[in-house]
Amino acid sequence: MIVLGINAYHGDAAACLVRDGRLVAAAEEERFRRLKHWAGFPSQAIRWCLEEAGATLADVSHVAVNQDAKANLWRKLGFVARRRPELGLILDRVRNKRERMGIAETLEAEMGERFTGEVHAVEHHLAHLGSAYLVSPFDHAVAVSVDGFGDFASAAWGTGRAGHVELDDKVYFPHSLGIFYQALTQFLGFPHYGDEYKVMGLAPYGQPIYLEQMREIVKTGPDGRFELDLAYFRHATEKVEYEWESGEPTVGTLFTAQMEQLLGPRRDPAALLEQRHRDMARSIQAMYEEAFFHLLNALAKRYRLDRLALAGGCAMNSVANGKIYRQTPFREVYVQAAAGDAGGAVGAAFIAWSRIAAAKAPGATSRFAMDHADWGPAFTDEAIGRLIEARRGQLEALGCVAEHVPDAPALCRRTAAAIADGKVVGWFQGRMEWGPRALGNRSILGDPRRADMKDILNSKIKRRESFRPFAPSILREAVGAWFELDHDVPFMMQVFPIRPEQRARIPAVTHVDGTGRLQTVHRETNPLYYELIGAFEALTGVPMVLNTSFNENEPVVCRPEEAFDCFARTRMDVLVLGGWHISRPS
Numbered sequence: 001m002i003v004l005g006i007n008a009y010h011g012d013a014a015a016c017l018v019r020d021g022r023l024v025a026a027a028e029e030e031r032f033r034r035l036k037h038w039a040g041f042p043s044q045a046i047r048w049c050l051e052e053a054g055a056t057l058a059d060v061s062h063v064a065v066n067q068d069a070k071a072n073l074w075r076k077l078g079f080v081a082r083r084r085p086e087l088g089l090i091l092d093r094v095r096n097k098r099e100r101m102g103i104a105e106t107l108e109a110e111m112g113e114r115f116t117g118e119v120h121a122v123e124h125h126l127a128h129l130g131s132a133y134l135v136s137p138f139d140h141a142v143a144v145s146v147d148g149f150g151d152f153a154s155a156a157w158g159t160g161r162a163g164h165v166e167l168d169d170k171v172y173f174p175h176s177l178g179i180f181y182q183a184l185t186q187f188l189g190f191p192h193y194g195d196e197y198k199v200m201g202l203a204p205y206g207q208p209i210y211l212e213q214m215r216e217i218v219k220t221g222p223d224g225r226f227e228l229d230l231a232y233f234r235h236a237t238e239k240v241e242y243e244w245e246s247g248e249p250t251v252g253t254l255f256t257a258q259m260e261q262l263l264g265p266r267r268d269p270a271a272l273l274e275q276r277h278r279d280m281a282r283s284i285q286a287m288y289e290e291a292f293f294h295l296l297n298a299l300a301k302r303y304r305l306d307r308l309a310l311a312g313g314c315a316m317n318s319v320a321n322g323k324i325y326r327q328t329p330f331r332e333v334y335v336q337a338a339a340g341d342a343g344g345a346v347g348a349a350f351i352a353w354s355r356i357a358a359a360k361a362p363g364a365t366s367r368f369a370m371d372h373a374d375w376g377p378a379f380t381d382e383a384i385g386r387l388i389e390a391r392r393g394q395l396e397a398l399g400c401v402a403e404h405v406p407d408a409p410a411l412c413r414r415t416a417a418a419i420a421d422g423k424v425v426g427w428f429q430g431r432m433e434w435g436p437r438a439l440g441n442r443s444i445l446g447d448p449r450r451a452d453m454k455d456i457l458n459s460k461i462k463r464r465e466s467f468r469p470f471a472p473s474i475l476r477e478a479v480g481a482w483f484e485l486d487h488d489v490p491f492m493m494q495v496f497p498i499r500p501e502q503r504a505r506i507p508a509v510t511h512v513d514g515t516g517r518l519q520t521v522h523r524e525t526n527p528l529y530y531e532l533i534g535a536f537e538a539l540t541g542v543p544m545v546l547n548t549s550f551n552e553n554e555p556v557v558c559r560p561e562e563a564f565d566c567f568a569r570t571r572m573d574v575l576v577l578g579g580w581h582i583s584r585p586s
Contacts, residue, residue, distance in 0.1 A: 056113060143158055181199070374441060494518070
């Protein structure tokens with residue numbers, strides 16, 4: 001039985017395919033369209049998932065979408081009656097819902113085939129809870145979703161047990177920690193969809209001197225709940241400009257003039273960052289953590305469980321995630337590779353699968369655990385060889401040498417030596433990662449020991465803000481010797497303090513506050529990347545490499561052509577495409 005999972009008409013449109021309870025393929029639409037956070041109907045991702053599974057639309061029994069227009073209907077009607085928002089806001093929501101209801105028809109039109117299966121509308125936050133728990137290694141856990149909004153709610157929680165999810169309660173529109181963080185991100189002059197990570201990276205450079213003002217904006221309440229002071233926000237009463245259709249998503253200004261009365265003038269995106277902006281970023285992060293841990297501690301007390309499965313856009317806040325062990329009673333945390341809305345495709349598919357399987361065989365359980373993120377397209381050495389032959393003239397013009405190195409250990413040793421020599425390496429291997437993080441298959445790698453590596457990467461390739469940190473990929477068994485916490489973080493979703501005695505040894509991946517957003521690498525799930533890092537350790541004594549996404553102000557590369565083009569237009573030193581080693585003259 002095939003279930004196709006879809007996140008559509010929202011940022012990070014995505015698709016996945018589940019066959020008989022096992023994930024077969026998953027990818028975000030942006031990787032094919034080459035527009036960051038692409039919103040709309042993920043037709044190319046769906047087409048690829050079907051091809052990867054060797055299936056057609058006629059083979060799909062069920063389609064699951066991470067949205068249910070009927071969810072929380074009475075709450076919506078009650079809100080309209082009480083708040084009387086602008087007519088434009090209501091009409092906009094009605095239009096959006098109508099567009100999203102014709103999934104079967106859109107599938108048939110896009111795929112050019114007839115669809116005879118069943119469509120399942122899965123409530124947005126239930127899909128998030130499913131994406132957190134149903135692919136986790138836990139049998140029994142608290143499941144939590146926190147994001148902007150979906151189906152008139154911004155947070156939800158419950159429990160997962162024996163392969164089934166129970167949703168117990170929610171925080172409803174218009175209150176949202178995601179909207180709080182997004183609005184203040186705009187206020188700090190970062191206007192693009194998904195820019196919240198910039199505030200997270202800027203925060204350690206400041207002090208939380210605006211925390212009292214933040215507590216006026218966000219109020220924590222009983223049972224872990226939170227509310228916004230709506231005087232500071234537009235989304236509850238006015239029509240905020242949203243664009244979710246066939247392109248990069250955009251969101252209009254979310255805050256009111258009263259925000260400037262409280263915090264001073266908003267920053268122009270072109271203006272230089274001042275210390276007050278750094279202090280404000282730290283205060284925003286501190287307020288988010290205060291409300292986040294207020295909720296988690298209440299849930300830990302309520303459920304008396306020490307395992308947590310976390311999802312939603314706010315689950316991408318790796319700084320807060322890294323403090324869960326110290327700030328709450330939870331002792332095991334799972335955050336899957338695509339915790340945000342893209343992951344809702346996986347959650348919807350597994351919610352549908354679990355319900356169908358339970359109806360067919362009551363009491364039976366069959367678990368799937370996502371312990372790696374390699375669910376996207378892969379390319380053979382033969383295909384890469386044809387690309388290199390087609391680009392031979394371009395290689396000669398660049399003065400590059402391309403060699404095929406079929407022996408994997410030799411390729412890893414050669415690549416490790418280049419990294420240890422201070423070179424910047426593009427590393428393109430195996431299946432593309434699911435989720436926003438490059439995890440050793442579509443990565444740019446560097447030497448974590450070099451204090452100047454951050455500046456080298458920014459000048460040669462990334463061209464991004466200087467305050468943003470780079471992450472370490474570390475062999476799993478070495479974590480305890482280098483970090484103050486020894487936990488498994490396969491998807492780079494948690495930031496931990498680096499041991500003080502080790503920080504000077506790895507300055508390129510040590511943030512200003514002494515932390516690193518680590519990725520633990522296992523021999524079993526990524527043997528080639530593990531061998532590469534092992535080869536680097538043999539040369540240097542350091543069991544990690546600097547890892548950043550293989551891109552240049554674009555989505556992470558998907559195909560070898562995109563990797564080659566990124567290499568050619570930047571000043572990357574080495575490109576390793578499968579078994580092919582391409583070096584640029586020094």
